[in-house]
Amino acid sequence: MKPKNKNLTIDGIDKKILRTLMEDARIPILEIARNVDISGAAIHQRLRKLEKSGIISGSKFVINPKMLGYETVAFIGVYLDKAIQNPEAIKQLKKVPEVLECHYTTGNWNVLIKILCKDNADLMHLLNNEIQTISGVSRTETFISLDQQIDRQITI
């Protein structure tokens, strides 16, 4: 019920550290230290605390898919015909590397997936040969992203 704060306090310094690293994960800790005016060792201590608390779930290099020829993002609403075998369908979706997100959702569909593919021909191939062929998938509705205007993490 309550937020998952197990006596976990994030003060202004923690926020500054996190905001900085959320922008650039490879910035030297000592550079952050100079900005927030505490020692590098103290930053390391706080980072260990934040990692242990689970607030930090990792770090990533972000690659630009367009440079690899992936130009098309689409959202696909998927209707499954037997709720009992949903987990199996998800398992199959995981095997399709172009499926970047998959959500069980309320509303019309059973799941909503986000896929990244090279072009419309690739999208059609994925739909016909990878998605529609999965056992349990009865119907799909596709929404192609023409342009992504916002892409960010939550503000802390």
Next chain:
Amino acid sequence: MKPKNKNLTIDGIDKKILRTLMEDARIPILEIARNVDISGAAIHQRLRKLEKSGIISGSKFVINPKMLGYETVAFIGVYLDKAIQNPEAIKQLKKVPEVLECHYTTGNWNVLIKILCKDNADLMHLLNNEIQTISGVSRTETFISLDQQIDRQITI
């Protein structure tokens, strides 16, 4: 038309480097060097090349929103009533920090947004007081993510 490869070749070593850093952006370069068996300096050279080419668009710390009390993800299809003022509506959406993604899409809606909020009450507040009040927004359809099963980047 063609992929954006300006005489850009990514060999197996580049892929190994990228795959490693996509998993953990703060791993020491020298540790990668030991795995792929070339010198640290060579890895740095390749990374500079990859950054200059635009394949690497940055690095991020990933934070776990649940630990901050953000438990609810929802997708909202937004109908805009005057295409001419779409950019203004997008501008307003950018001001709502809970809006993490925003895509112009084909299909029923003009835009599809992904939002992250604390709970259903927060979601309702955002819909009524932040989204629906934006000039140009005529109607919305909300799909709550009950559970996210897949969340990843493209495979390289």
Next chain:
DNA sequence: CCTGAAAAACTCACGCG
């Protein structure tokens, strides 16, 4: 792509308030 040396950053144990 490598070497090798200098600079910088990280780690760790200890002591302070």
Next chain:
DNA sequence: CGCGTGAGTTTTTCAGG
């Protein structure tokens, strides 16, 4: 407890081959 210091280790950077 969280913070700082300083020594020792590791990584990053840079020049030259």
